Amino acid sequence: MVRGVRMGMGRRRFLAAGAVAVVAFDPIGMRWSAHAAPGDLRVPDLDGELVTDPAALAEAAEDYGQIAHRTPRAVLLPGSVRDIAVLVGFAHRHRIAVAVRGQGHSTFGQAQTAGVVIDSRPLSAITVSGRTAVVEAGATWGALIDAALPHGLTPPVMTDYVGLSVGGTLSVGGIGGASQHHGLQVDTVRQLEVVTGTGELVRCRRGDRLFAAVLAGLGQYGLITRAWLDLVPAPASARVYKVTYTRLSDLTAAQRTLIRDGRFSYVEGQLAPVDGGWAHILEAVAYYDTPPDDTAMLAGLPTGQVEIADLPLRAWLNRVTDLVDAIRPLKLPNPWINLFLPDRATDRFVASVLADLTPTEVGGGPILLYPFPRKRVSAPMLRVPNSDVVFLLSILRSVPQDDALVRTLLADNRAMYEKSLAIGATQYPIGSIPAEPGDWARHYGARYPQAVLDKATYDPRRILTPGQGIFR
Ligand SMILES: Cc1cc2nc3c(=O)[nH]c(=O)nc-3n(C[C@H](O)[C@H](O)[C@H](O)COP(=O)(O)OP(=O)(O)OC[C@H]3O[C@@H](n4cnc5c(N)ncnc54)[C@H](O)[C@@H]3O)c2cc1C
Structure with a gap:
């Protein structure tokens, strides 16, 4: 039985007022235009629109990171899935780079290209x-x-x-x-x-x-x-427990206990600057229809300062939406670094990072630290360290528009990444780590030959998603 609900935005809602649809492509100058000139190729019929108006190009040339900017030649507002197949087929034949942009929350140009950006927002059913x-x-x-x-x-x-x-x-x-x-x-x-x-x-x-x-x-x-x-x-509701520790080792010990016995629905953690030091905050959430027993939920954990709050599930899942949506228009640079650390080296590595990190280098962004068991990860392209338990360390820097500071922080990200490689860490590639030759082969390790083969099979002209900088 289909219990169905179909939701989606109007396909044409995204076409900006005054935008002119593209009908022709000049394969020599690699230019798209609204009028065909002699020698131009006709763009295949589309259900949506291919546009070149400045507003659409400018939006596709930036992302949440506000660090990388590459302007595409055109943006596809697809009217159907078929449009994506048609456009990519055309791009393949004429060696045009293509990237999908979803919500553009990358931080280092991962969804950008000088070719064509496909704005996926109209396809939202x-x-x-x-x-x-x-x-x-x-x-x-x-x-x-x-x-x-x-x-x-x-x-x-x-x-x-x-x-x-x-x-x-x-x-x-x-x-x-x-x-x-x-x-x-x-x-x-x-x-x-x-x-x-x-x-x-x-x-x-x-x-x-x-x-x-x-x-x-x-x-x-x-x-x-x-x-x-x-x-x-x-579940109907979420009971949110925040336990603040003065010591990093108490936080990670509590997190290890919780993911071993699985008593909470959700386990994360944050590191926040306080008076020249750091607060280590466990964030653990019990989803419930019947309220949980707080004593049982916190039993056996290191003692810390406890705060408990209840929220309806939707409000909990939406907890940072308004904040993120308010910050984004400020266009602050966000030179993020996200690392997956092996359990055995996590405490030492994080302590050394915190010892060197000043509040200025983090800005208003949070620092996340939380573990998950490696056995839950089945996707082979997601590269995590060889460790039963893996910690995510995310330094979500959000800093003033200061080019020199951003350059320094990108160099810091690079140095921290290299230091993490020495302990067997990998990067979660959503951040802003300047790449160097050999990075991706090392990142994929034993999977790299398969990745190269898959690229040759599924994208032989290497047109897809160049902003990731993997197959140059
Ligand atoms: C405020 C904020 C909070 C975040 N929180 C988390 C979090 O809690 N957990 C987490 O894991 N990540 C988190 N992220 C990172 C986020 O998951 C990634 O940056 C994600 O790629 C962003 O999704 P997007 O729709 O904005 O993608 P985009 O930035 O538009 O694209 C990201 C990459 O995916 C490619 N892509 C997009 N759509 C497709 C598609 N349909 N097919 C193929 N490739 C595609 C793009 O070309 C690009 O390379 C967060 C990011 C931000 C800014």
Whole structure:
């Protein structure tokens, strides 16, 4: 039985007033235009629009990081999944670079290209059927929650900020406090519909080579157009426990205990500057229909300063939405670094990072630190350290518009990344770490030959998602 709800934005809503649709391409000058000149190629018929108006190009030339800026020659506002296949097929034939931009929350130009940007936002339909949601890639996780909750369902893993696109997080991983139980968002996908770098529209599922390549594949092997996602029963409320410790070792000991016994639905943690030192804050959440016993929930944890609050589930999942949406228009640089650390080296590494870090180098952004068990990760392209327990360390710097400071922080990110490699860490590639030759081969390790083969098979002209800088 289909228990369906279909939500989606008007396909044409995104066409800016006064924007003129492109009809021709000059293959010599690599230019798109609204009028065909002799020698130009006709752009294939599209259900949506290909545009070159300055507003659309300017939006596609920036992202949340406000550090990298590359202006595309055109932006596709797709009217259908077919449009993406048609455009990529055309781009393949004429060697034009293409990248999808979801919500543009990358921090270092990962969704940018000098070729054509596909704005996935018009493709945002959601259908809920049984315990599965079929979601077009441009839908946000927040929209999916809104579609699933009336059915008493929710996605098993949510990112902290839910204004990210489904295609965007499935291309990188999608981690959150529930990853201790369910893995990353890529581990909750049943099936994908993908446009490969030759313009072929393909469905794939677990066990298929393309499925393994595309999930957390950083847009290199195919563009996700639709995903079939697991849903789980939604609890009514969230009880949020914050326990502040003066010592880092108390925080990580508490987190290790909690992910071992799994008593909480969600486990994260933050490091916040206080009076010349750091507060180490456990954030653990119990989802409930019947309120949990606080004494039992906190039993056996190191003693710290406890705060407890209750929120309806939707309010909890939305907890940072207003803040992020208010900060973004300020266009502050966000030179983020996100590392996956092996358990055995986490405390020492984090302590050494904190010893060198000043509040100025973090700005207003938070620092996250939380663990998940490696066995929950099934996507082979998501590279995590060889350790039963892996910690995410995210330094989400948000600093004033000061080019010299940003340059310094990018160099700091590079130095910290190199230091992390020595302890067997990997990067979660959503941040701003300047790349050097050999980085990606080292990042993928034993998976690298397969990645090279997959690129040659699915995107032989290397047109997809150049902003990741993987296959130059
Ligand atoms: C405020 C904020 C909070 C965040 N919180 C979390 C968090 O809690 N957990 C977490 O894991 N991450 C988090 N992130 C990082 C986020 O998951 C990634 O940056 C994600 O890629 C952003 O999604 P987007 O829709 O904005 O993608 P974009 O920035 O638009 O794209 C990201 C990359 O994916 C590619 N891409 C996008 N859509 C597709 C598609 N359909 N097919 C193929 N490739 C595609 C792009 O080309 C680009 O390379 C956060 C980011 C921000 C800014």
